[in-house]
Amino acid sequence: MKRIILLLLFLFVASEAKYLESKSCKECHEDIYAEHTKSMHHKSSLFSDEIHRKVKELSGEQNYSCALCHMPSTKNLSAVIRGTEEPDPKDVRQSDGVSCFYCHQISKVHYAKAYNINFSSASGDDKPTMFGNLNNPDSSDKHHAEHNEIYKNSEVCMGCHSHKENDLGFEVCNAKDQYDKTSDCIGCHMPKASGGNEKFNKKGRDEYATHNFLGIRSDEMVKKTVKLELAYKNDTIELTIVNKMGHAIITHPMRLKFAKTVVLRKGEVIWSNFKESPQEDKEATFIVAFKDSEGKPAMPHTATDYMLNQNLKAMSAKTVHYSVPKLQKGDEIKTTWISYVISPKIAQKLQITSEEATKAYIGAQESIVVQ
Ligand code: HEC
Ligand code: HEC
Ligand code: HEC
Ligand code: HEC
Ligand code: HEC
Incomplete structure (x- = not known):
C-alpha cells in the first residue's frame, strides 16, 4: 500500500x-x-542539520526516506528515498531544504x-x-x-x-x-x-x-509554551501546568521539557523537586522514549511501543502535588520551565555538542511567597 x-x-x-x-x-x-x-x-536537509544527519546515520540504512519532508524539492526524490541515488550537497534543490x-x-x-x-x-x-x-x-x-x-x-x-x-x-x-x-x-x-x-x-x-517559523530554539517562543500556577496549602505545593500550544508539549521524540520547582529560604534552596535529573519527578517532566519488540530502549526507526510517554495534549492542564516540610513565612516557592532541543542523554549518545542543541532554553517563571 x-x-x-x-x-x-x-x-x-x-x-x-x-x-x-x-x-x-x-x-x-x-x-x-x-x-x-x-x-x-x-536548514532541514542532511547537509545543514547535524542532529537530523546523525539520527539518520544511526539507522545504518542506505535509503533516505526522510527526504520526503527534510528535502522535499529533490529532483530524483524517489531514487534518493529508495537509496539507489545518494544525496548530493551540491544540488541546490536538496540543500534548499x-x-x-x-x-x-x-x-x-x-x-x-x-x-x-x-x-x-x-x-x-x-x-x-x-x-x-x-x-x-x-x-x-x-x-x-x-x-x-x-x-x-x-x-x-x-x-x-x-x-x-x-x-x-x-x-x-x-x-x-x-x-x-x-x-x-x-x-x-x-x-x-x-x-x-x-x-x-x-x-x-x-x-x-513573517517566515522565521520559531519553535523550540527561541527563548521568546519557549516563554509562550505553558502557563504555570502555584499554590501552597496544608504543607503541600500545588503546581498547575497549562499547555498553551496547539499541539502536545512533546511533538518530537528528541526533546526534553520540564518544570523545575524550588523552595528558597533567605536565598538558599531548602527543597527542590529533583536533585540530579528532572526524571526524578516524572509528573513535571515531559519526555517520550521508545522500546523495540524485545523491550529494549530504541531509537525512533526501530520502535514498536513507548518505554515512557509523559506528555500533555494541546490546550490541556495537569496539577502536580508536592508534600514538603512545613514552610515558614517569607519562604519563596519558584517554578521555572526549561526545554532542551535534545535530551542530554541522547546528545551524549549522538556526540552532539553544539550550543544551540545542548543549552537549556528558559521559559515561563512563576513564584509565590509563603504568608
Ligand atoms: C515540506 C514539509 C514541511 C511543511 C509543508 C512545513 N514544515 Fe515545518 N518543518 C519541516 C521539517 C522537516 C522541520 C524540521 C527541520 C529540522 O529541524 O531539521 C520543520 C520545522 C518546523 C518548526 C520548528 C522549528 C524549530 O526551531 O525546531 C516549526 C515551528 C514549523 N516547522 C512550523 C511549520 C508551519 C507553521 C508550517 C505551515 C505553514 C510548516 N511548518 C510547514 C517540514 C515542513
Ligand atoms: C512526514 C514528514 C517527515 C519525515 C518522513 C521525516 N521527518 Fe524528521 N521532522 C519532521 C518534522 C515536521 C520535524 C520538526 C518536528 C518538531 O520539531 O516537532 C522533524 C524533525 C526531525 C528531527 C529534529 C531535528 C532538530 O534539529 O531539531 C530529527 C532528528 C528528525 N526529524 C529525523 C528524521 C529522520 C532520521 C527521518 C528519516 C528516517 C525523518 N526525520 C523523516 C518531519 C519528517
Ligand atoms: C513552510 C512553508 C513556507 C515556506 C518554506 C515559505 N512560505 Fe511563504 N507563506 C507560507 C504561508 C502559510 C503563507 C500565508 C501566511 C498568512 O497569510 O498568514 C505565506 C505567505 C507568503 C507571502 C505573502 C506574505 C504576506 O502576508 O503578505 C509571500 C510573499 C511569501 N510567503 C513568500 C515566500 C518566500 C519568498 C519564501 C522563501 C524565502 C517562503 N515564502 C517560504 C508558507 C511558507
Ligand atoms: C520580480 C519580483 C518577484 C520575484 C523574483 C518573486 N516574487 Fe513573489 N511576488 C511578487 C509580487 C509583486 C507579488 C504580489 C505582492 C502583493 O500583492 O502584495 C508576489 C507575491 C508572492 C506570493 C503571495 C501569493 C498569494 O497569492 O498570496 C508568494 C507566495 C510569492 N510571491 C512567492 C515567491 C517565491 C517563492 C519566489 C521565489 C521562487 C518569488 N515569489 C519570487 C514578486 C516577485
Ligand atoms: C497557540 C499557539 C500555537 C499553535 C496554534 C501552534 N503552535 Fe507550534 N509551538 C508554539 C510554541 C509556543 C512553541 C514553542 C515550544 C517549545 O519550545 O516547547 C511551538 C513549537 C512548535 C514546534 C517545535 C516543537 C519542538 O519541540 O521542537 C513545531 C514543529 C510546531 N510548533 C509546529 C506547529 C504546527 C505544525 C502547528 C499547527 C498544527 C502549530 N505548531 C500550532 C505555539 C503554537
Whole structure:
C-alpha cells in the first residue's frame, strides 16, 4: 500500500515546473528571504542539520526516506528515498531544504495513515503559480499568484507536521491538537510584521506574514509554551501546568521539557523537586522514549511501543502535588520551565555538542511567597 501511495506521489512530482531556488526570491521578497534562511525549514536537509544527519546515520540504512519532508524539492526524490541515488550537497534543490518554491506549490494535502502527502500543482509553464493567502495579489514577472484556502487554515503545514509512523507502523511524532486535527499553526508561528511582503509594495500593504517559523530554539517562543500556577496549602505545593500550544508539549521524540520547582529560604534552596535529573519527578517532566519488540530502549526507526510517554495534549492542564516540610513565612516557592532541543542523554549518545542543541532554553517563571 505504502508503495502505491509513494508511486502516486512521484507521478505528481514528475510533472513539476522548472524549480526556482530560494535565493531567486530574494530579489523581490528580501525580508521574507532573510527570515527563511535563518529558519529550520531552510536548514532541514542532511547537509545543514547535524542532529537530523546523525539520527539518520544511526539507522545504518542506505535509503533516505526522510527526504520526503527534510528535502522535499529533490529532483530524483524517489531514487534518493529508495537509496539507489545518494544525496548530493551540491544540488541546490536538496540543500534548499523545505524551500520557498516547494511550500508555495502545495495545492492540497492528502491524509494518510503512515504520514500525509503533499500534492504539488505545478504546471510545466515558464511562469509558475505561487499559492498563498493574499487578497488580490499584484502581478509579477516571475510568477502568477493565486489564493488557496490551505494557506489560511494551516492545512498546508499538515503534509509534513501532522504525524509520522516508522516502517514498523508505530507513530513517532505528532503535532495534532487535542481533537486530532490541525490548529492555527500560522497564527502562532507566522506572526505579522509591519511592511510589505515585497520591495516595491505597489499594493501599499502595511503588514506581512513573517517566515522565521520559531519553535523550540527561541527563548521568546519557549516563554509562550505553558502557563504555570502555584499554590501552597496544608504543607503541600500545588503546581498547575497549562499547555498553551496547539499541539502536545512533546511533538518530537528528541526533546526534553520540564518544570523545575524550588523552595528558597533567605536565598538558599531548602527543597527542590529533583536533585540530579528532572526524571526524578516524572509528573513535571515531559519526555517520550521508545522500546523495540524485545523491550529494549530504541531509537525512533526501530520502535514498536513507548518505554515512557509523559506528555500533555494541546490546550490541556495537569496539577502536580508536592508534600514538603512545613514552610515558614517569607519562604519563596519558584517554578521555572526549561526545554532542551535534545535530551542530554541522547546528545551524549549522538556526540552532539553544539550550543544551540545542548543549552537549556528558559521559559515561563512563576513564584509565590509563603504568608
Ligand atoms: C512526514 C514528514 C517527515 C519525515 C518522513 C521525516 N521527518 Fe524528521 N521532522 C519532521 C518534522 C515536521 C520535524 C520538526 C518536528 C518538531 O520539531 O516537532 C522533524 C524533525 C526531525 C528531527 C529534529 C531535528 C532538530 O534539529 O531539531 C530529527 C532528528 C528528525 N526529524 C529525523 C528524521 C529522520 C532520521 C527521518 C528519516 C528516517 C525523518 N526525520 C523523516 C518531519 C519528517
Ligand atoms: C520580480 C519580483 C518577484 C520575484 C523574483 C518573486 N516574487 Fe513573489 N511576488 C511578487 C509580487 C509583486 C507579488 C504580489 C505582492 C502583493 O500583492 O502584495 C508576489 C507575491 C508572492 C506570493 C503571495 C501569493 C498569494 O497569492 O498570496 C508568494 C507566495 C510569492 N510571491 C512567492 C515567491 C517565491 C517563492 C519566489 C521565489 C521562487 C518569488 N515569489 C519570487 C514578486 C516577485
Ligand atoms: C515540506 C514539509 C514541511 C511543511 C509543508 C512545513 N514544515 Fe515545518 N518543518 C519541516 C521539517 C522537516 C522541520 C524540521 C527541520 C529540522 O529541524 O531539521 C520543520 C520545522 C518546523 C518548526 C520548528 C522549528 C524549530 O526551531 O525546531 C516549526 C515551528 C514549523 N516547522 C512550523 C511549520 C508551519 C507553521 C508550517 C505551515 C505553514 C510548516 N511548518 C510547514 C517540514 C515542513
Ligand atoms: C513552510 C512553508 C513556507 C515556506 C518554506 C515559505 N512560505 Fe511563504 N507563506 C507560507 C504561508 C502559510 C503563507 C500565508 C501566511 C498568512 O497569510 O498568514 C505565506 C505567505 C507568503 C507571502 C505573502 C506574505 C504576506 O502576508 O503578505 C509571500 C510573499 C511569501 N510567503 C513568500 C515566500 C518566500 C519568498 C519564501 C522563501 C524565502 C517562503 N515564502 C517560504 C508558507 C511558507
Ligand atoms: C497557540 C499557539 C500555537 C499553535 C496554534 C501552534 N503552535 Fe507550534 N509551538 C508554539 C510554541 C509556543 C512553541 C514553542 C515550544 C517549545 O519550545 O516547547 C511551538 C513549537 C512548535 C514546534 C517545535 C516543537 C519542538 O519541540 O521542537 C513545531 C514543529 C510546531 N510548533 C509546529 C506547529 C504546527 C505544525 C502547528 C499547527 C498544527 C502549530 N505548531 C500550532 C505555539 C503554537
